[in-house]
Structure formats: C-alpha cells, structure tokens
C-alpha cells in the first residue's frame with residue numbers, strides 16, 4: 637500500500653531513485669488508468685506514481701480517464717495526491733520557471749469529461765469551495781521556498797479543454813476574469829480526489845506566458861519543452877522534500893469529505909454501485925455495528 641500518490645504531467649514520466657520499484661496494473665470499474673502505476677520507496681515512504689498521459693505521452697487531456705486514474709490511486713491506499721503539472725501563466729508576476737500552488741479552479745472544458753464517481757443510482761454532493769488540500773499545498777509551498785525555488789502560494793487555475801493552446805482573445809479574456817494560470821487537466825482530478833476523500837494539491841510549473849504577453853515570443857513548442865525540462869528537475873527536488881516532511885496522519889477535512897455528501901437512501905443504492913464503489917463509500921453505507 638502506498639500512502640502518497642504522484643501524478644506526473646508533461647515531462648514527468650518517471651521518478652528516479654525509487655527503491656524496490658515495481659509496476660502494478662490496476663483494474664477499475666471505470667476502465668483503464670493511463671498506465672501501470674509504479675510503486676516504490678522514496679525517502680523511506682511508499683509512493684505510487686502514475687504518468688498522467690501514459691508513458692511516451694500518448695493520451696490527450698480530453699481523452700484522459702480521470703476516474704480510473706484517481707480510483708486506481710484509492711485502490712492502492714493513497715491518501716494524498718501531489719499533481720505535478722505544466723501550466724501557462726496569465727500574470728506578469730508568474731514567470732516561466734516559477735512554481736505556483738493554485739488554490740482555485742475554473743472549468744472551461746466542454747464538460748464531456750466524466751468527473752464524478754456518483755451517478756447511475758447514487759447521488760453525492762461534496763463540498764468543493766476550497767478544491768485543494770491546504771495542508772498539502774502549504775507543505776509543497778514551504779518545501780519549494782526552502783529550496784530557493786521561486787514559488788507563489790494561491791492563484792486560480794483555468795482548466796481549458798485543449799489540446800490546442802488559447803487564442804489571443806481567449807487568453808486576454810481569462811486575464812480580465814482574474815485567472816492566474818492555465819492548464820488542461822487538474823480540475824477533474826481535484827474533484828475526483830475530493831470524492832474519494834484523498835487530499836489533492838497541484839504543483840504547477842510555469843512553462844510560458846500563454847499568448848497574451850506581447851513582448852514575449854509567442855508560445856513555441858521548443859521553448860515550452862526547454863522550460864519543462866528545467867521545471868521537472870525542480871519539481872523532483874520539491875517532491876522529495878515534501879514526501880520527507882508529510883506526517884503519517886492527516887488532520888485536514890479531506891478524509892471526511894463524503895460524511896454528509898451521499899444523499900441517496902442507502903437501501904436504494906443499486907447493489908452493483910455499492911460493490912463498485914465499496915472502497916470509497918463502504919464505510920458510510922455499511923456502518924460497523
């Protein structure tokens with residue numbers, strides 16, 4: 637069992653230095669995760685790593701099976717997920733090679749991505765006003781700062797659909813809305829992690845200024861890749877430091893997110909759903925007598 641999960645975004649397809657690393661294939665009621673999970677020990681802590689887009693970066697943001705990815709983490713015993721992600725910046729002060737720990741999200745996807753475990757006979761409304769775990773976010777922030785890496789705490793992540801980057805008009809619009817960074821994947825993960833009572837925090841590394849920045853070169857793939865590689869080196873340092881620092885037990889509210897969220901009468905929840913979701917809802921629908 638691994639208590640800490642790491643989802644690696646663009647550029648982060650493996651974690652070096654994992655002891656006793658082994659690949660595990662996980663089956664879920666929601667289909668296939670992006671790849672096999674790599675389980676191993678880092679800084680004497682068991683972690684589970686999943687490359688978000690699969691090894692070799694094969695799966696586009698719109699095609700990701702977010703539910704399977706997060707369910708797989710739950711099945712492995714993960715209680716905290718650190719999501720490493722590349723992002724564009726919509727603010728002058730968030731520069732390429734800076735890190736941002738966002739605390740809010742805005743959804744600009746086409747809503748075609750399934751982002752809940754609760755459907756087909758079960759309804760649950762989790763509280764999502766604060767969509768990331770502040771304990772985990774603060775740990776990431778403190779670790780980055782102590783390593784001398786430029787890091788910003790808080791900010792709104794605009795989750796666009798992709799895969800093409802924004803038009804200039806879209807980029808300007810998001811800036812007028814007060815958005816801080818832009819990416820294609822983290823909102824759905826954060827929602828599903830909350831439903832699964834897993835702490836979730838985003839470690840976002842700025843690769844570029846999107847396309848609004850008139851004095852900068854427009855987003856070029858070359859530039860993004862170069863910045864990405866530098867960012868990944870720093871992200872790995874932050875991860876190692878954070879894993880060392882995270883305590884064994886959680887004191888935040890994430891672990892009880894479903895306590896009052898399931899609305900459907902227990903006796904009316906279909907048996908198949910009870911079975912499929914047992915690792916998530918079991919403790920609420922089958923109380924220990």
Ligand SMILES: [Zn+2]
Pocket residue numbers: 769770771772834835836886888889890891
């Ligand atoms: Zn938490």
